[in-house]
Amino acid sequence: xMEQHLVYELIGYIASxxxxxxxxxxxxxxxxxxxxxxxxxxxVYGILIGSVPVAAMNAFIVLxxxxxxxxxxxxxxxxQLQKVDESDRYLAAFIEYYxxxxxxxQPGFNFKKKHNFSLFILRxxxxxxxxxxxxxESGQLRVDLDFVIPDYRDFKIGKYLFxxxxxxxxxxxxxxxxxxxxxxxxxxxxxxxxxxxxxxxGYPYLLTLK
Numbered sequence: 326x327m328e329q330h331l332v333y334e335l336i337g338y339i340a341s342x343x344x345x346x347x348x349x350x351x352x353x354x355x356x357x358x359x360x361x362x363x364x365x366x367x368x369v370y371g372i373l374i375g376s377v378p379v380a381a382m383n384a385f386i387v388l389x390x391x392x393x394x395x396x397x398x399x400x401x402x403x404x405q406l407q408k409v410d411e412s413d414r415y416l417a418a419f420i421e422y423y424x425x426x427x428x429x430x431q432p433g434f435n436f437k438k439k440h441n442f443s444l445f446i447l448r449x450x451x452x453x454x455x456x457x458x459x460x461x462e463s464g465q466l467r468v469d470l471d472f473v474i475p476d477y478r479d480f481k482i483g484k485y486l487f488x489x490x491x492x493x494x495x496x497x498x499x500x501x502x503x504x505x506x507x508x509x510x511x512x513x514x515x516x517x518x519x520x521x522x523x524x525x526x527g528y529p530y531l532l533t534l535k
Contacts, residue, residue: 340366340369347360353476364390367383367386403448404448404485410443439459442458446482451477456468457469467528471483
């Protein structure tokens with residue numbers, strides 16, 4: 326009986342930790358998913374200890390999270406690409422505001438390096454993503470920064486830019502894109518949106534557009 330009680334307590338602690346971690350996350354989809362798992366675990370805990378209010382309340386939270394995730398996936402969003410000059414004042418302000426986050430995801434990014442390609446990705450008219458790099462006459466774009474602000478890290482921007490809008494690059498004469506690596510989460514993002522690891526020093530991820 327004592328062992329069973331300890332197992333129930335452990336389930337309750339796990340549920341508490343999952344919910345607490347979810348509330349500290351900035352990426353809305355990850356927050357919803359982790360909160361859903363935590364609430365589901367709490368609901369099971371409520372059933373095991375015979376507490377109907379705990380089980381029912383958390384089952385309701387599970388349904389709320391499912392509804393929001395369905396809505397996020399279903400709602401059509403507006404995307405637009407906006408090229409900017411490197412001397413653009415808003416660009417400088419954007420980079421400075423997100424400096425710490427950029428350094429976390431792409432610690433190798435050189436904030437002083439010059440770039441001939443700077444592109445904002447607007448999502449519902451919000452500057453949600455920024456790509457900076459240099460392209461040459463050979464048709465290759467070398468990306469030093471591929472950054473998305475916290476609330477929009479759900480892969481939609483990356484898929485829109487590098488898959489749906491391939492023609493945008495091709496019309497500029499860009500036939501391949503090499504991207505610099507970042508932290509583990511950033512590298513997973515690159516692979517998920519179509520880049521493959523090639524091992525080249527400095528820009529190890531490659532996306533061929535043709």
